[in-house]
Amino acid sequence: MVTGGESGIGRASAIALAQAGWDVAILYYRDAAAAAETAKAVTDAGRRAAQVQADVGDEAAVEAAFDAAVAALGPIACLVNSAGLNMRGTPVADMALAQWQQMLRTDLDGVFLTSRRFVRDAHARKQGGSIVNISSIHAVDVRAGGADYCAAKAAVKSLTETMALEEAPHGVTVNCVAPGMILTPMNARAVADADYRRALEANIPAGRAGTPEEVAALVVFLASPAARYINGATLTIDGALSLLLAQDA
Numbered sequence: 001m002v003t004g005g006e007s008g009i010g011r012a013s014a015i016a017l018a019q020a021g022w023d024v025a026i027l028y029y030r031d032a033a034a035a036a037e038t039a040k041a042v043t044d045a046g047r048r049a050a051q052v053q054a055d056v057g058d059e060a061a062v063e064a065a066f067d068a069a070v071a072a073l074g075p076i077a078c079l080v081n082s083a084g085l086n087m088r089g090t091p092v093a094d095m096a097l098a099q100w101q102q103m104l105r106t107d108l109d110g111v112f113l114t115s116r117r118f119v120r121d122a123h124a125r126k127q128g129g130s131i132v133n134i135s136s137i138h139a140v141d142v143r144a145g146g147a148d149y150c151a152a153k154a155a156v157k158s159l160t161e162t163m164a165l166e167e168a169p170h171g172v173t174v175n176c177v178a179p180g181m182i183l184t185p186m187n188a189r190a191v192a193d194a195d196y197r198r199a200l201e202a203n204i205p206a207g208r209a210g211t212p213e214e215v216a217a218l219v220v221f222l223a224s225p226a227a228r229y230i231n232g233a234t235l236t237i238d239g240a241l242s243l244l245l246a247q248d249a
């Protein structure tokens, strides 16, 4: 099950998981046609695909989406939480409560709701599994104008670690991937405007932004048997961007 599977890192993860031999349920929000494109790529890779719709912040919708995915594909052995909103550059002084709550509902409540359902099913089946949460380097390295986003992602890191402790005895791993700048629709301006992108990329030690496929490869690894002993970890994938602290003064 991949949330946000109709776009960006979620789509790339769904396709990479299929190429690695997984059947994939694509949880999408509003764009059924985009989800269908991901589903086609999954079936083109020779695996089965299911499309399920939900707002990840809606408890009943998440439960119904899991019911539909299990009915279509069978028990879910891996959950990738990629659904999320981006920061909007709003300082706290100017931030409406509604903006704060929408971010927390999507980026944190969503991970709670899908993960809770996933582990309840895993416990019932006694077969373990893996959860991979797409966090961000901004969970730790905060940015002005992103208090809602940074708080949500920091809480996802904490939720990941708490669940890893709780779930390790059940054979479930719970890990975070923390990307830096990745070229997805979330960074639409950088994708469309080469000058703007190059200006940002000049700040990244690797000299370029990352691709959703590079993040997806890490997701596939964390979902694989080779990663069974990695639990509660946050794996940063940012071209060394987050190491650029306290360098120049």
Ligand SMILES: NC(=O)c1ccc[n+]([C@@H]2O[C@H](COP(=O)([O-])OP(=O)(O)OC[C@H]3O[C@@H](n4cnc5c(N)ncnc54)[C@H](O)[C@@H]3O)[C@@H](O)[C@H]2O)c1
Residues within 6 Å of the ligand: 003, 004, 005, 006, 007, 008, 009, 010, 028, 029, 030, 054, 055, 056, 057, 081, 082, 083, 084, 085, 086, 106, 134, 135, 136, 137, 178, 179, 180, 181, 182, 183, 184, 185, 186, 187
């Ligand atoms: N792109 C980056 O540079 C970057 C960096 C760090 C972390 N991330 C994280 O990676 C994840 C994926 O982002 P992306 O870059 O692929 O962006 P994206 O905009 O392409 O994908 C985000 C997805 O979340 C879905 N979504 C939003 N609200 C939802 C809701 N209420 N219910 C269900 N789905 C919802 C959207 O439909 C979309 O498919 C996000 O959690 C994001 O915070 C991205």
